[in-house]
Amino acid sequence: xxxxxxxxxxxxxxxxxxxxxxxxxxxxxxxxxxxxxxxxxxxxxxxxxxxxxxxxxxxxxxxxxxxxxxxxxxxxxxxxxxxxxxxxxxxxxxxxxxxxxxxxxxxxxxxxxxxxxxxxxxxxxxxxxxxxxxxxxxxxxxxxxxxxxxxxxxxxxxxxxxxxxxxxxxxxxxxxxxxxxxxxxxxxxxxxxxxxxxxxxxxxxxxxxxxxxxxxxxxxxxxxxxxxxxxxxxxxxxxxxxxxxxxx
Numbered sequence: 035x036x037x038x039x040x041x042x043x044x045x046x047x048x049x050x051x052x053x054x055x056x057x058x059x060x061x062x063x064x065x066x067x068x069x070x071x072x073x074x075x076x077x078x079x080x081x082x083x084x085x086x087x088x089x090x091x092x093x094x095x096x097x098x099x100x101x102x103x104x105x106x107x108x109x110x111x112x113x114x115x116x117x118x119x120x121x122x123x124x125x126x127x128x129x130x131x132x133x134x135x136x137x138x139x140x141x142x143x144x145x146x147x148x149x150x151x152x153x154x155x156x157x158x159x160x161x162x163x164x165x166x167x168x169x170x171x172x173x174x175x176x177x178x179x180x181x182x183x184x185x186x187x188x189x190x191x192x193x194x195x196x197x198x199x200x201x202x203x204x205x206x207x208x209x210x211x212x213x214x215x216x217x218x219x220x221x222x223x224x225x226x227x228x229x230x231x232x233x234x235x236x237x238x239x240x241x242x243x244x245x246x247x248x249x250x251x252x253x254x255x256x257x258x259x260x261x262x263x264x265x266x267x268x269x270x271x272x273x274x275x276x277x278x279x280x281x282x
Contacts, residue, residue: 036095037135039088040103044110046081050074051114061173095142102138106131121189125163132159150216154209161202161239165246165254168195172249199243210235227278234271238264 049056049067056068066072085107092099113127136155140147171187213219214228241264245257258264 036088036092036099036103037106037138039084039091040106043081043084043088044107044114046077046084047110048114050077050081098141099138102134102141106134106138109134119185121186124186125160125167128163128166129156129159132156132162145222146218148213148216148218148222150209150213150219154206154213157202157205157209161199161206161242162254164195164198164202165242168192168199168246169249169253169257171195173253196247199246203239203243206239207232207236223279225278225282227282228275230278231271231274234267234274237267238271241267 046067049065052062053068053074056062056065062068067074067077089100089103089107092103109127109130113124113131117123117127133152133156136152137147167187167190171190171192211229211232214231215226219228220226241261242254242258245261245264246254
């Protein structure tokens with residue numbers, strides 16, 4: 035919940051500072067702030083209230099949670115003002131945001147993170163972030179360079195993003211395999227059979243990569259929630275994980 039509050043605050047903040055650019059974007063011009071449905075003053079107030087409330091509540095929980103959320107905000111501010119215009123660093127910053135959520139969640143439920151789970155999470159978040167850039171490049175074409183909507187896209191092209199997707203896809207698969215065979219994972223879940231979930235993970239990752247490269251959606255999430263094959267494989271993976279951990 036705390037990360038939802040902080041991320042909502044950040045999204046509002048980004049929509050405010052990107053108002054003019056969003057108004058020139060083919061899809062993002064339909065956002066409430068870009069359309070003028072939400073006054074700027076109201077958006078500022080909501081953003082500050084969400085950030086302040088989230089940080090205050092985290093401080094009541096634990097100082098470490100507060101520190102993680104501060105790092106999350108700092109990373110997002112650094113991204114908003116600088117890193118989103120720096121090639122490669124922009125996707126790394128996005129990935130760091132996902133990693134901080136993973137670390138924060140593990141701390142709250144008092145679970146020690148496997149080093150391979152951390153690596154898998156980082157590789158997967160890089161994979162998703164490069165997919166996001168690939169979809170943006172496809173959906174905006176050369177208009178992003180003309181309007182200055184997202185300057186960093188002028189340094190990417192389909193070939194280097196496809197290469198980055200292939201590399202991070204392979205890295206995600208390798209680290210997942212290492213995670214499910216890691217002794218700490220086997221001890222934690224009392225099973226060494228999670229390896230049998232690998233085929234579904236491989237299918238989902240390649241399915242995502244191919245759908246992103248088709249570039250028919252407005253974003254990675256939009257692509258995946260409309261793809262019945264991906265959703266079916268994801269559901270089967272979840273059911274298989276639950277079966278292996280709690281029934282076998």
